[in-house]
Amino acid sequence: MEQQHAGDVAVAVAREHSVDTMFTLSGGHVFPLYDGAVKADPPMRILDVRHEQTAVFAAEATARLTRRPGLAVLTAGPGITNGVSGVATAHFNGSPVVVMGGRAPHSRWGSGALQEMDHPPLFETITKLATTSTGPDTVARDVAHAFEVATAPHRGPVFIDFFMDHLFGPAPADRPAAAPAAPVEPDSEALAAIAGLLAGARRPVLVLGSDVWTDGAEEAARAFAEELRLPVIPNGQGRGILPAGHELLVTRARGLAFSRADLVVVAGTPLDFRLGYGMFGGKEGAPLAKVVHLADAPSQLAAHVGTAGAAAGDLSTVFRELAAAAAKAGVSPTAYAGWTGELAEAATAAIAGDAALLAADADPIHPMRIYGELARVLDDDAVVIGDGGDFVSYAGKYVEPRRPGCWLDPGPYGCLGTGLGYAIAARLARPAAQVVLLLGDGAAGFSLMDVDTLVRHGLPVVMVCGNNGMWGLEKHPMQMLYGYDVAAELQPQCRYDEVVRALGGAGELVTRPGELGPALRRAFDANVPYLVNVMTDPEVAYPRATTGV
Structure with a gap:
């Protein structure tokens, strides 16, 4: 069996998961990863920064912009601890980032080697997986698993470190084939129930969050909004799914929309402080709005507040099947026309009112x-x-x-x-x-x-x-x-x-x-x-x- 060093193998597996850039700050514990990047065919770009947090933030933004996994490589000890805030940010943003770290040599472990530290426990609460590769023979499998976990919905960061002597050591060149995660199918009964809520609503609002973009569902989301004529408020990377000037985009009437809505459908973002913790309406004695939560994975559905409906799965599928269910339930977009028009007028007035200060x-x-x-x-x-x-x-x-x-x-x-x-x-x-x-x-x-x-x-x-x-x-x-x-x-x-x-x-x-x-x-x-x-x-x-x- 052909032998390469473990750094070669780790880089090759990353390339198979569409990684073309390694963000890093130089450190001796991870030299084999650099060597693997330089010798790869074609070479992997190495972009070195001035602080490790920047390397992780760059990897995270790469994942968010390209919808492919980002890669940061951090040297042992302080190199890794400097990256913790970047990993936490990736965790809260659901960004598929793999952080590879160096680790003091296995042969010296426990004797006080330079920057000897057990890193994975630092990351257990802010990653989908935090682990140490067990040896040169398992590097290919361990790295492939890291990327598969990071990119499976709900996406998020994975940390994996390597003992320095293992990383320099020979490793088998063969590696497992990439195994993309199967899309999660939404529950059809849950979608039918949500369609019933849409049929009974008179003042609905649709919130489109970052995961709609990350999940590649922006076209399905726009089609859903336009078919049902739903007023839309974007959140995070949901911004731009309906472009500036779109007649259904009512960002500038956000306060009015959330205070008077009778149904708020939140897709691809948590019901957190940015969305009033999922509590809408209830102003001046009016009842609270019913809330529907749509997510890319069951783990992301709100647990802190009751919802009138919820569904999890591939968000493109969710939007397409919900549109079909709404049509079957007799949802009439014309029923929302007065409400949508009221919000559009309020948004237009707010924009006009900004002109003097702008x-x-x-x-x-x-x-x-x-x-x-x-x-x-x-x-x-x-x-x-x-x-x-x-x-x-x-x-x-x-x-x-x-x-x-x-x-x-x-x-x-x-x-x-x-x-x-x-x-x-x-x-x-x-x-x-x-x-x-x-x-x-x-x-x-x-x-x-x-x-x-x-x-x-x-x-x-x-x-x-x-x-x-x-x-x-x-x-x-x-x-x-x-x-x-x-x-x-x-x-x-x-x-x-x-x-x-x-x-x-x-x-x-x-x-x-x-x-x-x-x-x-x-x-x-x-x-x-x-x-x-x-x-x-x-x-x-x-x-x-x-x-x-």
Whole structure:
């Protein structure tokens, strides 16, 4: 039997699962994985970063943008612990990421070798599987299993580490064939019951979440919404499934929709704080709305709140079969016409009401002016990435993607520092598209050093920093609660653009609203990593009513 070292075999198995890039930060414990990538035919791209969290965030964004598994390779000990937040983010986002880690040699285990640590227990609660490969002879099987687990619905991260001496050792070249998971078939009776709820509803709302995109169900979801004439509110990567300007897209009437709905169908996202924990309606003595939950796997169906209906399975199948069941149940889309029209009018009015602030000449600059200018220069296929608090909350409200798969934010875990890793992945996944990273000045401090990675690897990205010199998401609430704030100040007017220039990119400072448009155009024309550092009004706080609806 032909022999290769275990690193060769692990890389070959990853290639068979459609991985073409390894995100990493160099470490001796994982050299055989690099050697396997270099010698592969064709070679696997090795993209090295400046912090391990960036490697995992890049792998996670790759999975979310391409709907193929992402791969991060981390060296032992601190290399792996630095990646924990990235793995947790992948867990909450349902992103199929495989993290391969180095491990102190088996022959020295227990004697205090450099960076000797049992890593899998750190990951048990934030992965689908956290394990150690048992030896060179099992590497092919172990790695194949890791990818199969990561990509089976409900998707998520898998951690696997390798003893250093095992990774350098010879391993069998033969490996098991890839075994894609069979799609989960939804329960037809459950779908029929949901169709009955749709038939009895007069004010339904359809919420489309990230898993609709991840599951490849965006076309089926759009067809379902259009066939039944359902008003739609997107969540996470569900944004863009109905493009900006679509007559059924009522994002800007979200509050009205959720307060007056009598049925809310939530597909592909948990009933978490972003959706009022699944409690809709109930305002001014009205009854709570009935809630239907659709998920890609039974494990994702809400357990903390009662639902009137639920179904799990391949989401394309769910939408197609639910549409058929609705037709059989006599669902008449015309029954929703008045409600859909009311929400559309409210959304149109809200958009019109934003016009003044989106073009505001206020000095200091209002954050909304940035989004007004950005809308003028974004292409239909632009990938927009948010990494921040208040500043990025405006993006979630005012940036409406025109295509699916073009929006990335940290997701429900809310981890800052995702931005540079996401931008790296977006530039690789969408080489011809604009890539725009929206950074709060707080978030910039977590990962801006990885502009060096963009520069070294020739990855042009436009970065826009909303710089108000504070942790705005904390400062304003503390002032409201206590009349003072602590630990909420950042350096006023910090020159993050000069940091980017020092790392080999380009950038400029913007202090007046009239400078914004020209600065953004220069950034897109530069074809290098470019940061537009915008001084925004520190007195402006994003208007939050609650943490739920």
